[in-house]
Amino acid sequence: MMRSLYSGVSGLRVHQTKMDVIGNNIANVNTIGFKASTVQFSDVFYQTTQSASGANEQTGLAGMNAKQIGLGTTLASISAAMSTQGGAQRTDNATDIMITGNSFFVVNNGAGNYFTKNGSFTIDGAGYLATETGYYVMGWSPDTDNPNKIKQNTVDKIAIQTPDNATTPPESTTDVTLKGNIDKTDSDLTGKGYVITSEIFDNLGNAYTVKFKLTAPTGTTASAVNTYKMDLVDVTDKDGKSALYNATSNAGGVIKTVAYGGVTYTVGDDGKGTGTGDSNVVRFDAATGAFIGTGSTAVTPETTTLNLVITSDSDKPAAGTGATATPKVPLFGDKDGTIKFDCSTITQYSTTGACSISGSKGSLQNTGAGKKVGNLSGISIQADGKIYGSYDNGTSKLLGQIAVATFSNPAGLEAIGGSLFSATQNSGEFDGKGVDVTADGGKFSTGVVEMSNVDLSAEFTSMITTQRGFQANSRIITTSDTLLEELINLKR
Numbered sequence: 001m002m003r004s005l006y007s008g009v010s011g012l013r014v015h016q017t018k019m020d021v022i023g024n025n026i027a028n029v030n031t032i033g034f035k036a037s038t039v040q041f042s043d044v045f046y047q048t049t050q051s052a053s054g055a056n057e058q059t060g061l062a063g064m065n066a067k068q069i070g071l072g073t074t075l076a077s078i079s080a081a082m083s084t085q086g087g088a089q090r091t092d093n094a095t096d097i098m099i100t101g102n103s104f105f106v107v108n109n110g111a112g113n114y115f116t117k118n119g120s121f122t123i124d125g126a127g128y129l130a131t132e133t134g135y136y137v138m139g140w141s142p143d144t145d146n147p148n149k150i151k152q153n154t155v156d157k158i159a160i161q162t163p164d165n166a167t168t169p170p171e172s173t174t175d176v177t178l179k180g181n182i183d184k185t186d187s188d189l190t191g192k193g194y195v196i197t198s199e200i201f202d203n204l205g206n207a208y209t210v211k212f213k214l215t216a217p218t219g220t221t222a223s224a225v226n227t228y229k230m231d232l233v234d235v236t237d238k239d240g241k242s243a244l245y246n247a248t249s250n251a252g253g254v255i256k257t258v259a260y261g262g263v264t265y266t267v268g269d270d271g272k273g274t275g276t277g278d279s280n281v282v283r284f285d286a287a288t289g290a291f292i293g294t295g296s297t298a299v300t301p302e303t304t305t306l307n308l309v310i311t312s313d314s315d316k317p318a319a320g321t322g323a324t325a326t327p328k329v330p331l332f333g334d335k336d337g338t339i340k341f342d343c344s345t346i347t348q349y350s351t352t353g354a355c356s357i358s359g360s361k362g363s364l365q366n367t368g369a370g371k372k373v374g375n376l377s378g379i380s381i382q383a384d385g386k387i388y389g390s391y392d393n394g395t396s397k398l399l400g401q402i403a404v405a406t407f408s409n410p411a412g413l414e415a416i417g418g419s420l421f422s423a424t425q426n427s428g429e430f431d432g433k434g435v436d437v438t439a440d441g442g443k444f445s446t447g448v449v450e451m452s453n454v455d456l457s458a459e460f461t462s463m464i465t466t467q468r469g470f471q472a473n474s475r476i477i478t479t480s481d482t483l484l485e486e487l488i489n490l491k492r
Contacts, residue, residue, distance in 0.1 A: 003047070003071060004480045010072030011473030014041050017075055018466045025454045032089075033117030033419045034452035035080040036459075042076035082410035086117070086453040088445065094379060095121040095129065098450045101442020103404035104413075104421065106155055106434055107135035113155070113430055115405050118419040119449050127161035129387075129402075133418055138434065139385065139402040150386065150401045155434045158387065158400040161376060168374035168395045170205025173361055175368030176341045180357035182214070182348045189216035189355065198359025200235075200339060201370035205393075209236050210339075214355065340368075371395060383443040384436060402444065403434030 018039040028034040052066040088098055097119035099105065104115035114135065121137055124130045129137040138155035142148070159165055176198045188194040193213035200208050342363060362369030374391030381387050385402035407413065412427030423430050437444055 002480045002483065003069060004476050007070065007072035008473045008476030008480065010044065010074065011476065012470060014039075014073050014075050015466050015470040015473060017078075019463070019470070021078060022459055022463050022466060025459050026456070028452055029454045029456060031419065031452050032120055032449050033086070034454065035082055035084070035086075035117070035415075036452065036454045037078050037080045039078050040076040041073050043070055043072075044074040045071045047071060079411050080413075080415065081453055082413070084453040086450045088448040089451045090448050091120075092447050093120075094381065094446060095123065096447060096449050097121060097381060097402070098445045098448045099404065099437065099442060100445060101437065101440055102410060103406045103435070103437055103440065103442055104410075106138040106403055106405050106430070107131055107420070108138055108155075108157070109135045112422075113138065113405075113432070114416070114420045114422055115413065115430070116419050116421065117450050123160050127159060127163075127165070129158045129160055129400075135420075137402060139400050140434075141400050142398050148398055150398070152401075152403075152433065152436070154432050155403045158402065160379060160387065160389070160399055165389055165397070165399055166376050168371075168391050168393065168397055170201060170203065170373045170393070171371045172203040173200035173339055173368065173370030175363035176200065176210070176339055176359050176361060177345070177364055178341055178343045178357055178359050179345050180347075181351070181355065182346060182357065183350050183353060183355050184216065184348070185350050185353045186355045187353075189214065194355045194357070196357050196359055198341075199361060201361075201372055205371065205373035207238050207372060210359070211236070214357070381444060381446045383445070384438050385444050402437070404437045404442070405430050405434055406440060 018041075021037050021039050025036045028036075046068040048066055048068045050064070050067040053064050055061065055063045083102055085100070097105075099117065099119065104117060105119060107114050107116055116131070118131070120132055121129055122132060124134075129139075131137065136157035139158045140150050140152050141156065141159070143151040178196065178198070182189075186194060193215045196212040196214060198210050200210055202208065340363075341359070345364070346357060371393040374393035374395045376389050377392045378390045379387055379399065380390065381402070385404070387399045387401065389397045389399050391397065407423070407430075408428040409426055412424050413421035414424050414427075416422050
């Protein structure tokens with residue numbers, strides 16, 4: 001039998017395999033994270049009819065090359081172009097991520113870790129980051145000792161909208177800043193009083209409004225004419241109900257106290273209380289820029305701040321002022337809360353005939369404003385894979401970080417379908433910990449995914465050459481058959 005027949009058959013086989021690979025590449029031209037493959041052929045075997053010989057000085061013959069007849073071709077390799085980056089497709093989905101670099105996402109189905117370039121992720125019903133096919137995206141969680149840092153240990157699933165991350169705790173207000181101008185010509189100062197309000201939060205995240213009343217000096221002495229009286233009127237909740245008095249009777253409820261300069265003024269239900277001097281007021285001395293007591297005892301100011309203390313319900317009015325009445329739930333739960341009201345920037349100019357004082361949560365250094373309970377409103381993924389949760393109270397919280405895997409030979413990974421790869425002996429093993437995506441200069445881009453790296457122009461060109469190669473090998477068979485036919489017809 002003619003050797004060319006089998007050479008032609010081997011050529012048909014490898015070109016058919018190459019066509020299969022080309023077809024798979026083109027079929028996956030729009031598959032997210034797909035890596036195109038290329039086929040390499042090699043000659044398979046040679047029949048040597050005469051070995052090579054060197055020059056012979058004795059006979060005078062020159063050297064001769066070997067005489068070998070090739071017996072066809074075989075498949076040398078099918079390699080995926082792992083290092084070639086696919087194009088970016090915009091999705092505007094916050095959980096869609098593209099890796100720039102040679103690393104891979106680590107995903108897990110409960111049985112083991114796998115690797116992918118497909119960054120089309122979602123958040124599952126339990127609140128974890130996952131692929132569309134139900135694999136968990138693996139990464140690291142915040143350090144329990146320092147929630148603002150990531151602890152890079154063995155990779156695990158990443159919690160996003162779990163109950164622990166659904167909310168952030170509230171913070172009680174500790175500082176309020178009063179700003180503006182006291183205009184002594186304002187008629188409210190000598191009448192009903194100029195009302196100053198400021199919103200605060202308790203330690204449960206509930207919002208309240210603190211109300212003060214500013215009135216003009218009533219004395220005639222040199223010091224008195226510059227002293228304005230500032231009364232704590234009430235603290236009300238979001239529905240306008242008092243947080244300091246019983247709902248049905250001002251004779252019972254939580255005591256109001258004002259502490260300043262080491263002296264505590266208790267505001268009783270009848271407005272008289274038990275503190276030193278006229279206990280329900282603290283006065284602001286515009287001449288010295290300080291708050292002072294109104295009785296015979298003056299308060300020595302530490303700074304120009306007024307400390308409002310809301311006490312717990314264990315502090316009740318003295319006998320005769322409603323001590324038997326049921327107190328309300330205290331404003332700060334089971335804790336006393338102290339709020340500093342900074343008045344250091346208040347001025348005293350007569351300009352418009354109206355005071356213009358307002359209160360705002362927080363100190364001049366923007367601290368102590370307090371916060372309500374924060375509900376998760378969105379997430380953002382940084383270039384290094386750190387995931388932050390945004391909450392509707394302004395809080396930002398570190399939720400975790402996406403880890404990646406790197407391999408010394410990415411082309412050695414085994415494709416298992418579903419845009420997934422598994423590690424092999426020739427790719428290198430995964431250590432179970434992963435690395436930061438920036439370790440090799442890579443980064444994450446959000447709102448985009450990596451498309452396939454299939455080059456259609458190259459694929460169609462390969463298709464043409466593959467078709468011609470198949471056609472030529474088929475001609476080897478038909479021509480060889482013609483030769484055999486001529487051989488058989490020799491006896492006719």
